[in-house]
Amino acid sequence: MTLTNQELPAGPETRRISTSKAMVEALAQVMESDERVFYMGEDVGAYGGIFSSTTGLLDRFGPDRIIDTPISETAFIGLGIGAAVEGLRPVVELMFADFMGVCLDQIYNHMAKIHFESGGNVKVPMVLTMAAGGGYSDGAQHSQCLWGTFAHLPGMKVVVPSSPADAKGLMTAAIRDDNPVVYVFHKGVMGLPWMAKNERAIDEVPVGEHVVPIGVANVVRAGDDVSVVTISRSVHHALDVADRLAGEGIGVEVVDLRSLVPLDRQAVLSTVAKTGRLVVVDEDYLSFGMSGEVVASVTDVDPSLFSAPPVRVAVPDVPIPYAHALEQAVLPGSERIEAAVRRVLGLTG
Amino acid sequence: MSDVLFPELSKEEPGAVGVVATWFLRDGDRVRVDDVIAEVQVDKVAADVVATSAGTIRLVVEEGAEVRQGAVIATIG
Numbered sequence: 001m002t003l004t005n006q007e008l009p010a011g012p013e014t015r016r017i018s019t020s021k022a023m024v025e026a027l028a029q030v031m032e033s034d035e036r037v038f039y040m041g042e043d044v045g046a047y048g049g050i051f052s053s054t055t056g057l058l059d060r061f062g063p064d065r066i067i068d069t070p071i072s073e074t075a076f077i078g079l080g081i082g083a084a085v086e087g088l089r090p091v092v093e094l095m096f097a098d099f100m101g102v103c104l105d106q107i108y109n110h111m112a113k114i115h116f117e118s119g120g121n122v123k124v125p126m127v128l129t130m131a132a133g134g135g136y137s138d139g140a141q142h143s144q145c146l147w148g149t150f151a152h153l154p155g156m157k158v159v160v161p162s163s164p165a166d167a168k169g170l171m172t173a174a175i176r177d178d179n180p181v182v183y184v185f186h187k188g189v190m191g192l193p194w195m196a197k198n199e200r201a202i203d204e205v206p207v208g209e210h211v212v213p214i215g216v217a218n219v220v221r222a223g224d225d226v227s228v229v230t231i232s233r234s235v236h237h238a239l240d241v242a243d244r245l246a247g248e249g250i251g252v253e254v255v256d257l258r259s260l261v262p263l264d265r266q267a268v269l270s271t272v273a274k275t276g277r278l279v280v281v282d283e284d285y286l287s288f289g290m291s292g293e294v295v296a297s298v299t300d301v302d303p304s305l306f307s308a309p310p311v312r313v314a315v316p317d318v319p320i321p322y323a324h325a326l327e328q329a330v331l332p333g334s335e336r337i338e339a340a341v342r343r344v345l346g347l348t349g
Numbered sequence: 350m351s352d353v354l355f356p357e358l359s360k361e362e363p364g365a366v367g368v369v370a371t372w373f374l375r376d377g378d379r380v381r382v383d384d385v386i387a388e389v390q391v392d393k394v395a396a397d398v399v400a401t402s403a404g405t406i407r408l409v410v411e412e413g414a415e416v417r418q419g420a421v422i423a424t425i426g
Contacts, residue, residue: 193395202371
């Protein structure tokens with residue numbers, strides 16, 4: 001039951017916290033009310049998650065529900081799948097999205113396919129969390145996003161929050177979903193004190209239960225001239241660009257997809273119908289991924305909505321470099337986004 | 350009016366200097382009991398600073414500032 005605050009009829013009571021604290025708060029609130037929920041992964045106990053995804057939960061819920069695992073992803077993801085099949089609601093953390101390579105069989109052949117292969121008789125209500133993203137010189141095997149790879153493989157939902165409130169609301173929704181949900185948190189949106197400062201990683205979050213439905217995009221900033229459709233950390237860069245260009249009288253609409261599966265194609269169509277100009281920004285690789293899929297969401301229905309060819313800003317199809325300058329060059333930062341916006345508006349050659 | 354102090358994270362070294370890593374509130378914000386005000390660090394140990402009284406917060410030091418343990422980092426009045 002949710003209590004409404006009589007003094008604040010405008011909305012629920014909120015306060016400012018970081019994305020990591022919002023994620024932990026959702027886990028704690030759901031675990032309080034549902035004994036079937038537990039969290040498992042490498043360094044999620046005493047350490048609190050290397051990107052602070054579980055800080056304080058071990059003290060609160062004990063080692064039977066906050067479970068440190070050996071470095072054995074295939075085994076503990078398989079354990080989570082078994083627990084989910086038997087009626088628990090596990091949240092299992094893969095420390096880095098990059099580590100999918102050692103355990104993908106459990107993820108895409110088992111977690112994602114059991115419901116289909118059982119003719120719909122068996123459910124796998126599991127959440128697979130993972131850290132993603134670069135920008136802090138962690139090298140080619142610790143900096144990838146890879147959400148497009150998970151989204152490409154059928155059978156799992158894929159959510160990628162960009163804000164503290166969405167991190168909380170999508171976690172609650174993911175745990176309650178009867179389908180397997182991949183929950184990808186970008187290290188750069190968590191508000192960690194030892195990462196590069198990101199003002200947008202701390203924001204207002206509802207205090208009580210907060211649910212964000214999976215598959216519904218969010219227009220985080222309205223504008224009339226050009227649409228930037230993006231996800232995760234890139235939403236923050238897009239908002240920075242929108243702030244800058246507002247000073248030149250350019251209205252940038254920023255759409256945060258919030259989930260890749262299901263993809264809110266109607267939201268893409270709606271914003272392009274409004275502006276006629278589309279820039280898609282993705283920190284995942286360019287080819288065969290989200291950016292092409294978003295463009296196809298329009299061309300499949302009505303290519304005439306475009307008054308200019310859409311522009312994609314993503315990581316070119318190369319491994320993420322360790323060297324800071326090279327890494328910044330391949331990431332879709334605000335300078336590349338701004339150049340793309342100008343290009344789609346015909347303001348540069 | 351109550352002072353918000355930088356917590357004693359290092360017991361061995363009472364005069365240790367740490368960092369106010371993150372302010373979760375802005376100067377002049379309303380604060381309630383148990384709200385997380387800041388995250389502070391000494392060496393690699395991090396801790397939340399939680400409000401023990403309600404009121405309006407005044408931030409005394411900048412985010413990222415180096416502060417000695419026990420020093421006043423904000424006031425609530």
